[in-house]
Amino acid sequence: MTGAWNDYNDAESQNSFDLIPKGTIVPVRMTLKPGGYDDPSQGWTGGYATRNETTGSVYLNAEFVILEGAHARRKVWSLIGLLSLKGPEWGNMGRSFVRGILNSARGLSDKDNSPQAQAARRINGFADLDGIEFLAKIDVGKDANGDAKNEIRFAVTPDTKDWKAFQENGGIWRPAGGAPTASSASAAAAPASQPAANPGRPAWAQ
Structure with missing residues (x-):
């Protein structure tokens, strides 16, 4: 619930974000x-x-x-x-x-x-x-x-x-409808109880 318009003691503190490093x-x-x-x-x-x-x-x-x-x-x-x-x-x-x-x-x-x-x-x-x-x-x-x-x-x-490095460093994204990447191929080897990957969606959305 939003606090009183004139009392900000219970408002959340501001989030301060540092710059994401160049080249990430x-x-x-x-x-x-x-x-x-x-x-x-x-x-x-x-x-x-x-x-x-x-x-x-x-x-x-x-x-x-x-x-x-x-x-x-x-x-x-x-x-x-x-x-x-x-x-x-x-x-x-x-x-x-x-x-x-x-x-x-x-x-x-x-x-x-x-x-x-x-x-x-x-x-x-x-x-x-x-x-x-x-x-x-x-x-x-x-x-x-x-x-x-x-x-x-x-x-x-x-x-x-950069694409290859991202995959090798554990990134799980892949292009929609694209062929499985190295990381998603290893995910495909996971136990059969997991749902099969949908190649039409990025891996994070599976």
Whole structure:
């Protein structure tokens, strides 16, 4: 029950979180905060994009929730660039990040150019990215006041040493619908009394 509005002695103490170390590999769920900006000519529909009225830049406002491990339930916020009036670099970086997210979420090597992989890298709209789960690398940037803050700007894909290290260090996440990883394969060898793994769901959700 919420305490009296004028007496805060029984309120819970604030939680103080240290920065997650740069380079930490974590499975995350990404959700998009709708900004209400659409540009059908670019394929930006559904109100997911946000436009900065001062600079004219357009981006996706993303929240990442860590799904497992020592930092489970922690949240990280980052922007995914779509358009900058200064040039194409920011938008290109955003496209590269989304490609990495799709590769990670769907268990694809970045070098896989098979028809199936190419189809898996296509989305019908930003709604397909809202709620997607993937393996991410934590970075440290600066907020508007110049203070350090955690960010996510890189998705870890199956063809990287970070992906292999995460699995070898006991991580249990795997891409939805993907082939079992080393850690999930060992889980499959567990006693038969445990429910069989559902390959369409990440291991933490079994």
